[in-house]
Structures are given as structure tokens and as C-alpha cells.
Amino acid sequence: MFLKISKPKKNIYLDHAAATPLDLRVKKVMTPFLNENFGNPSSLHQKGREAKAGLEQSRKMIADIIGASPSEVIFTAGGSESVNLAIFGVAGNIKNNQAHFITSSIEHHCVLNSFQALAGEGRQVSYIKVDGQGIINLEELKSAVRPETILISVMLANNEVGSLQPIAEIGKWLKGENAKRAAKKNPAILLHTDACQAAGYLDINVNRLGVDLMSVNGSKIYGPKQTGFLYVRSGIKLKPLVYGGGQERSLRSGTENVAGVVGLSRALELAQKEMAKENKRLKALRDYFINKVVKKDILLNGAYSKQLKVDNRLPNNINLTVKGVEGETLMLYLDSYGISVSTSSACSTGSAEASHVLLAMGRNEKEAKSSIRLTLGKYTTKADLDYVLKVLNGLIPELRSVKALN
Numbered sequence: 001m002f003l004k005i006s007k008p009k010k011n012i013y014l015d016h017a018a019a020t021p022l023d024l025r026v027k028k029v030m031t032p033f034l035n036e037n038f039g040n041p042s043s044l045h046q047k048g049r050e051a052k053a054g055l056e057q058s059r060k061m062i063a064d065i066i067g068a069s070p071s072e073v074i075f076t077a078g079g080s081e082s083v084n085l086a087i088f089g090v091a092g093n094i095k096n097n098q099a100h101f102i103t104s105s106i107e108h109h110c111v112l113n114s115f116q117a118l119a120g121e122g123r124q125v126s127y128i129k130v131d132g133q134g135i136i137n138l139e140e141l142k143s144a145v146r147p148e149t150i151l152i153s154v155m156l157a158n159n160e161v162g163s164l165q166p167i168a169e170i171g172k173w174l175k176g177e178n179a180k181r182a183a184k185k186n187p188a189i190l191l192h193t194d195a196c197q198a199a200g201y202l203d204i205n206v207n208r209l210g211v212d213l214m215s216v217n218g219s220k221i222y223g224p225k226q227t228g229f230l231y232v233r234s235g236i237k238l239k240p241l242v243y244g245g246g247q248e249r250s251l252r253s254g255t256e257n258v259a260g261v262v263g264l265s266r267a268l269e270l271a272q273k274e275m276a277k278e279n280k281r282l283k284a285l286r287d288y289f290i291n292k293v294v295k296k297d298i299l300l301n302g303a304y305s306k307q308l309k310v311d312n313r314l315p316n317n318i319n320l321t322v323k324g325v326e327g328e329t330l331m332l333y334l335d336s337y338g339i340s341v342s343t344s345s346a347c348s349t350g351s352a353e354a355s356h357v358l359l360a361m362g363r364n365e366k367e368a369k370s371s372i373r374l375t376l377g378k379y380t381t382k383a384d385l386d387y388v389l390k391v392l393n394g395l396i397p398e399l400r401s402v403k404a405l406n
């Protein structure tokens with residue numbers, strides 16, 4: 001009975017790591033900038049000044065939240081663009097082909113593919129491994145550093161399995177390391193973090209993290225899509241990605257997306273303000289589900305330990321390997337019951353490849369292809385999860401028996 005495809009009557013959306021709905025309070029502050037305050041911020045007349053005020057107020061709001069000054073916040077069209085500006089911006093300013101870059105093996109494709117492009121141009125790139133929990137090996141990172149290393153890029157929280165990376169520890173270590181390098185006249189190593197999954201759930205103060213560059217987007221924090229910013233610590237020179245009228249300190253030319261920026265700043269403000277309470281609620285839901293679902297043949301992927309005082313997993317992430325069932329098949333059947341989940345990263349839909357993150361964590365090809373990701377959000381309830389558990393309890397044995405027949 002569970003295998004019949006029926007038209008879903010409801011939708012239980014559990015794919016918040018891929019996209020979040022626009023918070024109505026965000027929409028509210030955006031609307032005036034789509035309508036009456038439509039001006040070009042570069043115009044000197046009244047309409048221009050209104051738009052410019054919205055843009056600069058948002059920049060100030062974001063700077064205050066992340067512990068930066070407004071001139072260090074560069075608006076972009078999303079996470080991928082921020083990451084590209086950070087990586088190609090640093091690389092483009094260094095002509096030395098010996099320049100060396102370090103990243104992790106579990107980054108989002110916008111990071112991995114940027115480094116792959118650099119490697120294709122003959123640049124040196126090292127990929128740091130992770131442990132079974134999906135957390136980077138700090139000792140390996142430290143020993144990968146060379147005299148020519150100029151950039152380390154490691155994400156703050158992983159989008160597939162939710163594991164948190166020790167960015168503050170890397171930042172602290174780099175401070176000492178860079179002091180020693182200065183004495184030897186080696187270039188300072190810059191630290192970039194992709195904080196797109198983290199901005200809604202973690203402290204993203206750039207000084208506490210010790211980062212020089214940080215990428216954040218709006219679409220994962222109940223803000224508008226195609227919005228984001230790159231934090232660029234004062235004094236760092238980047239090569240622009242987009243040339244033109246010189247907006248965003250000439251790093252990102254083009255008429256600013258004022259309504260988008262205003263929405264992004266409000267979304268970040270709300271997320272950070274409501275984080276403590278919301279994280280607690282999500283964690284309780286996450287752990288309730290994990291405790292009910294994980295069995296001998298349903299494994300949890302990623303960092304998780306009841307003993308740990310400090311949680312090293314995003315509060316809304318559940319990633320499971322369901323043995324004997326293809327993740328994609330399970331995802332499609334869940335969809336027919338009105339439940340939206342994903343197999344691995346939504347950004348690589350269409351590709352039936354096993355997740356590079358799960359493989360890096362030591363799962364085999366079969367286990368990696370038998371995985372689904374459920375990411376909870378601010379409208380997720382316990383009743384939603386009970387419904388998902390009920391459907392899963394019916395579907396999984398049936399899908400396994402169908403597979404066994406073939």
C-alpha cells in the first residue's frame with residue numbers, strides 16, 4: 001500500500017538546507033524598495049538617496065552583527081558568487097604559480113569547483129581529509145601548510161551532514177603562524193569560510209572566528225534568493241570578478257539589488273536574534289527523530305553524540321543511510337506522500353553520483369547512494385516528523401522487498 005503513488009494532499013517540507021521560504025517580516029521591509037524606493041543608489045537625486053540609504057543601512061546592520069565595519073561588507077548575488085570572489089579574488093592578485101591553496105574534501109561545489117579551475121590553471125591545491133563524523137583533521141591541515149600557502153578555505157557548517165568545522169581553532173592557530181611567517185618574509189595565509197549553512201544557526205562574528213573572508217547568502221536564512229555578501233577584512237586586496245561602474249568598492253560592479261540587500265540584512269538580523277530559542281527547539285525535534293529512526297540498518301551520517309556538551313552538528317540536519325534502498329527512489333516515494341527531502345546536495349540534482357561528502361567520511365559507494373537528507377525549518381512540527389516516521393516505517397520494508405525480488 002505504501003508503494004502506490006498518490007497525489008499528495010499536504011506538503012511537509014524538509015529541505016531547508018536547499019531553500020527556505022521568505023519570512024514575511026523580510027518581505028515587508030523589501031516591498032518599499034521594489035516599489036516607491038526604486039531608485040539607483042548611484043543617483044544623486046532624492047530617489048537615488050532613498051535607495052542608497054536602504055543599501056547603507058543594511059550594510060551597517062550586517063557589519064554590526066558580524067563584528068566588522070561597513071566597508072568590509074561586499075554585497076553579491078549569493079553564496080556561490082561570494083565564494084568565487086573570495087577564491088579568484090585572492091588568486092587573481094598573486095601571479096606566483098607556486099602559490100598554494102588549502103581546502104577540505106567536503107566543501108560545497110562552488111568551493112571545490114573553483115579550486116578545481118585554479119588547479120586546471122596550474123595552481124597548487126591541497127584537499128584536507130575529514131574523519132568519520134565529517135570533521136576536518138586539524139593536524140593534517142597544519143602540516144599541509146607550505147611557505148607558499150596564501151589561502152585556506154574551510155566551511156563553517158557542512159550542507160549535507162551538518163558537521164561543524166573548527167574554524168575558530170584554525171583562526172587562532174593561523175594568528176600565531178602568520179606572525180612567524182612575517183618574520184621569515186613568507187606571505188600571510190588568509191582564512192576564508194563558507195558560512196552559508198551556518199548563518200542561521202551559529203555565531204558568525206568574524207573576530208571570534210578569526211577569519212579574513214566569509215561568504216553568506218540570503219536564501220538559506222529565510223531571505224531572498226540571489227542575495228549574499230562577502231566579508232573582506234580591511235587591507236585585503238582582491239581582484240574583481242565583475243568590472244563596470246565601480247559599485248561595491250569596485251569589487252562587484254552593477255546596479256545594486258537594493259530590495260534584496262535590505263531583505264538579506266533583515267533575514268540575518270532575525271536569524272541571529274531568534275537563534276538561541278529556535279536552535280533549542282530544532283535540536284529537540286532533530287534528536288527525537290534520530291532516536292526513533294536510527295537502527296541497525298538505518299545509519300546516521302555526520303557528527304552526533306549524546307555525550308557531547310557542545311553539539312557539533314547543525315540543529316536542523318538529519319542525514320541517513322537507509323541500507324538496501326536507493327536514496328533517490330526513497331526521495332521520490334516520500335515526495336508522493338507530500339514529504340520533500342533531498343538525496344544529497346540539491347545543487348547537483350540530476351547527477352546520480354554518490355555524495356563526495358559521504359565518501360570522504362568513509363561510507364562506501366552503496367551506502368552513500370542509499371542516503372537521504374532531512375533538514376528541518378522554523379515551521380517544522382513534531383506532528384510533521386511523526387507523519388514522516390509513519391510513512392518511512394511503511395515504505396522502507398516495502399522498497400527493500402521489491403528490491404529483493406528483482
Ligand SMILES: *Cc1c(COP(=O)(O)O)cnc(C)c1O
Nearest residue numbers: 078079080108159194196197217
Ligand atoms: C547553498 C550553499 C552555497 C551556494 O549559495 P547560492 O546562494 O546558492 O549561490 C554555498 N555554500 C554552501 C555551504 C551552501 O549551502
